[in-house]
Amino acid sequence: MLSRAAENLFWTARYLERAEAAARLIEMGQRMTLIPGPGRDEWRSVAAVAGAAHLFEDEERITEARIVEKLVLCPETPASIRYCLNRARENARAVRTAITAEMWEALNDGWRRLEMADPGAANRELPAIIDWVKTRAAVFRGASETSMLRTDGYYFLRIGGLLERSELTLRLLDVKYYVLLPETETVGGGRDHHQWTSVLHATSASRAYHHVYRGDFSPWKITDFLILNQRFPRSVAYCYNELSRYLGLLALAYGRRDHCHMLAGEMVARLADVEMGELFQTGLHEFTTEALQHNARLSAAISRAYHF
Structure with missing residues (x-):
């Protein structure tokens, strides 16, 4: 296998895993902010685990809306779901003949969803977006296990x-x-x-x-x-x-x-x-x-x- 193809496959998997991890972390943050008790900045820990703490250094308190802006919709932040899904798709497209049709469809299905979402709609639909990301990752892994x-x-x-x-x-x-x-x-x-x-x-x-x-x-x-x-x-x-x-x-x-x-x-x-x-x-x-x-x-x- 050409080294470029190996690299594309390697990073396709990394970016898809990172996107799913970001979705799970945001889901964790939502759950924890609903628990009453002594205040902890749960969203800051989410940003730190995602490797994006530096994006919020100047903010005294991080809101869910800011997390959606930076870790869901931002096309330039390497830790954001949109960035990771786009990079996974680009890497997979570069080795289109090395993956199966089912794997490509898992990455290609609705890939513009986050690109077309505005911050307000993304905040309202956040649970659905999280489920969609986790499903894309699961379908891709399932396709690779059964067809590659x-x-x-x-x-x-x-x-x-x-x-x-x-x-x-x-x-x-x-x-x-x-x-x-x-x-x-x-x-x-x-x-x-x-x-x-x-x-x-x-x-x-x-x-x-x-x-x-x-x-x-x-x-x-x-x-x-x-x-x-x-x-x-x-x-x-x-x-x-x-x-x-x-x-x-x-x-x-x-x-x-x-x-x-x-x-x-x-x-x-x-x-x-x-x-x-x-x-x-x-x-x-x-x-x-x-x-x-x-x-x-x-x-x-x-x-x-x-x-x-």
Whole structure:
């Protein structure tokens, strides 16, 4: 496969995953602003997780309308849903013959919806827009799983999506880790419960978490689930296991291994050695910071290895 085609597939998946993540974060922000209790600027944490905190530095309080303007409709903000969907479509169009008709239709269906929406209408229709974005991402992934040949193109697509997904989980925990520490004035209260579950909702982890831990929302167990659980598709450990597997398949296809293979293997080994609760004892913030840096190094190493 040409390096340009590999790069387009890699970034198609990353941008689509980023758009869906932004939609889920905004949904989380809406839910949390409805919970009564001591004020926290929930929209600021949404912007921080999305990597767009700098856009609101001069604003004392961020409103939902401003979030819609910057993280939904803005065509120039790399963290916005509109920007990410447009970039995903442009990358896919550049490799139109490498993807299936079903995959292209998933990206092409109603792609001008956000371009044609004015801020007022977008605010009123925000839940519908969020559902539409999540559906587009799900349909694209479903189409790739059921209609794409398992060749190097599929591997690059999966690697891009997995890298972006692990990064979102890490950033969410890094920004919201204070949520996972009990609020002394509200422990056991309704707001405390919603703060615990908001992180799970943002990663579509609520039902899966319940199957593993039932109603126990202990901070170390939530951390264990979102970082170390080997079976949950949005956990860091699951993403890295799959990243290592697909990079291994590329190594077999091209007959060589590179620095990126070593980096993926290092994280897989590190996560396999961590025990439940250990991340809280050693420092969750320190771990997520190091892991995000590792993600960046791995992304750069993949680009060098396959000449993006």
